[in-house]
Amino acid sequence: MQVKKRHKIRNAILLSIAGVLLVVVTVGGILWNRYLNKNSLITAYSSLQGREIYILGTLHDTHFNKLAGYSMEDILSAVKNINPDVVMLEARADIFEEYGAVDGPVDMSVVYAYCLDNSIPVELIDWWVVDNTYEENKTNGRRDDEIHNNIILKSAAYSDDSRILFVCGSGHFYEQAKRLEADGYSKMRLTARADYFKNPDKDFRYPASVCDVWEKRAYFYAYTYPEIVDADETLSEDIKKKFTGGNHDGFYRQLMKYCKLFESDELYQ
Known part of the structure; x- marks a missing residue:
């Protein structure tokens, strides 16, 4: 028993x-x-007037990990295959206008460089601020509302039959899709989604200007932005330390390691 x-x-x-x-x-x-599945991170919507807005979700620095199965080659192939009239990126326009830095994650710099080298218009449409409620690497409803408003506002500058591609982190992907639907955009049926990620060229090459674009971003976050934050008298010391603490030279060198990948056309770290 x-x-x-x-x-x-x-x-x-x-x-x-x-x-x-x-x-x-x-x-x-x-x-x-x-x-994480790249085939789930591409969608498209159309307006009544015929404007098409594609959204491509990305994984930022995770693209440089081979295990993710979603590389920078996939992203640039999608840009080529979608063939947009304008590309919108997760980076802030005001920062670029004042400091010349594409301040979004690394994949945004790569896509920006590709557009620059291929004469594709770019709009930077991200929004976020450093205040005493700031949390690193997090988003919120207001940020996605502001991003959506920027998409709609900047889309109006292009013809009704234009094709727009918005490249953003996967955390924004579904939020922006939801907001487009709420605005009356209709979801388009995309067949053979995997084909968007096929490289139409024989070999992979990073954009020629990518290191110059990335260096400006690296310098901005290693040196310029800490000074801006430190000079803001409205911020608490705890918030300031998130930007002003640490080894800035070491941080700059760490960021610039990406250029070794770019210069050798290597996809993975």
Whole structure:
């Protein structure tokens, strides 16, 4: 009897473990497909007038990890295959206008350089500020509202039949899709999504101007922005330390390591 009882307990434990593992695998698969699978991170909407807005979700520095299965070659291939009239990027226009830096994540600098080299118009449409509620690497509803407003505002400068591509982090992807639908845009049916990520060229090359673009961004965050934040008397010392603390020279050198990849046309670190 005791042996049977032990077997029942063991079987119950094994079933419980199997159930937990099944839930973990299922949830993990759902999250991967939603936020990491490149084929899930491309969508498009059209207005009644015929304007098309494509949204391409990206993973920022994770693109340089081969295990992600979503490389910078994939991103640039998507830009080429969508063939937009204008590209909108997750970077702030006011920072670029004053300091010449594309202040978004690294993938934004690469796409900006590609557009620069290929004479594709670019609009920078991100919005965020450093205040005493600032949290690093987080977004919120107001930021996505401002991004959406910038998309609509800057789209109006282009013809009704234009094709617009907005490149943004995956955290903004679904938020912006939701806002376009709320504004009356209709979701377009994209077939063979994987084809958008196929490189139409034989070999992969980074844009020629990418190191120049990235160096301006690296210098801005290593040296210029800490000075701007430090001079803001409305900010608490804790907030300031997020930007002014640490080894700025070391941070600059760390950022500039990307240029070694760019110069050798290497996709992965």
